Amino acid sequence: MWKEAQINIFYLYLAARSTMITVLAGGTGSAKFVRGLSKIVPTDEITIISNVGDNVELLGLYICPDIDTIMYLFAGLLDQRRGWGVANDTFKALNMLREYGFETWFKLGDKDLATHIQRTFLLKQGKTLSEVTEVLCRSLGVRAKIIPSSNSKIETKILTRKGKIHFQEFWVKRKAKDRVLAVIYEGIEQAEPSPGVIESILEADKIFFSPANPVTSIGPIINVPGVKNALIETKATVVAITPIIGKAPVSGPAGKLMKGLGYDVSPLGVAQIYSDLIDVFVLDTVDARLKSKIEQLGIKCIATSTLMANLVDEKRLAREILEHI
Ligand code: FO1
Numbered sequence: 001m002w003k004e005a006q007i008n009i010f011y012l013y014l015a016a017r018s019t020m021i022t023v024l025a026g027g028t029g030s031a032k033f034v035r036g037l038s039k040i041v042p043t044d045e046i047t048i049i050s051n052v053g054d055n056v057e058l059l060g061l062y063i064c065p066d067i068d069t070i071m072y073l074f075a076g077l078l079d080q081r082r083g084w085g086v087a088n089d090t091f092k093a094l095n096m097l098r099e100y101g102f103e104t105w106f107k108l109g110d111k112d113l114a115t116h117i118q119r120t121f122l123l124k125q126g127k128t129l130s131e132v133t134e135v136l137c138r139s140l141g142v143r144a145k146i147i148p149s150s151n152s153k154i155e156t157k158i159l160t161r162k163g164k165i166h167f168q169e170f171w172v173k174r175k176a177k178d179r180v181l182a183v184i185y186e187g188i189e190q191a192e193p194s195p196g197v198i199e200s201i202l203e204a205d206k207i208f209f210s211p212a213n214p215v216t217s218i219g220p221i222i223n224v225p226g227v228k229n230a231l232i233e234t235k236a237t238v239v240a241i242t243p244i245i246g247k248a249p250v251s252g253p254a255g256k257l258m259k260g261l262g263y264d265v266s267p268l269g270v271a272q273i274y275s276d277l278i279d280v281f282v283l284d285t286v287d288a289r290l291k292s293k294i295e296q297l298g299i300k301c302i303a304t305s306t307l308m309a310n311l312v313d314e315k316r317l318a319r320e321i322l323e324h325i
Contacts, residue, residue, distance in 0.1 A: 026217020028083030030210035036314030053156035053220030061116035075140035152191035180260025209240035213254040
């Protein structure tokens, strides 16, 4: 009798328990997918594991572009046209810094600067990056959980013929014009997942590899020691959405980086990178002919329109994927 009651309580708990969704996220493409998802699923059911490989120290400040993109998105502050920074920001401080002789190729707006000042201040007080992110999110009224993939310093460096440069220098300062010889996630071997990363993978019902650069956005997350094992162990359905339509990425330098590393610049190339970790791959209808090749990797494949030009597209894509899985 008591046993039966216990079982019933357990099933009631399962029925009442909300769906837990974990999203591995980089910058612009991820933000679009997350925005669509957050219009369909309650925000407090979403955990974002944010890439930290793009983080960069400039002007004495610690800047975390991918964390900030998702944080500004949830705070309603994101510049949706650019996909980064604060909407309607001004650049007065940066212009003044140029007068003083500072390098200003990385466009830090005035409001955005306030975030980096507060983050750097809190880090200098001894808080971890996860703790600082929590403080920043709370201050901006963000309810979704945003976790940096690691509190250890991981920096994505690009090896070019001129030497090894930071990803932001490669992408923003040099406009991705150098040939890519190798990509190094500096510091990753010694890094640990930050608190909550492994739990949010093991306890999730659904995990999304958002449509982001597999080399410099998702790569530095899944290569943090322990993360791949958790993705293999989890009972969640793991779904990746293509960042590439046809032969080109929707945005960013994914094509150049994948080519440099010898990957096929196509949805198939992305599926090959993720093949051991995912159950489902979502590609665009224009690439539907690749479905059988991807399914030969042991992955279920869904073809739909993946281009997200507006909020209607973003919501439709998120809803369609949720219905399919
Ligand atoms: N991207 C650019 O192309 N040019 C910039 O000047 C630039 C400044 C910037 C400032 C703050 C921030 O959070 C992001 C910024 N980004 C800029 C985006 C960023 O370089 C990348 O798109 C992401 O790191 C990739 O996810």
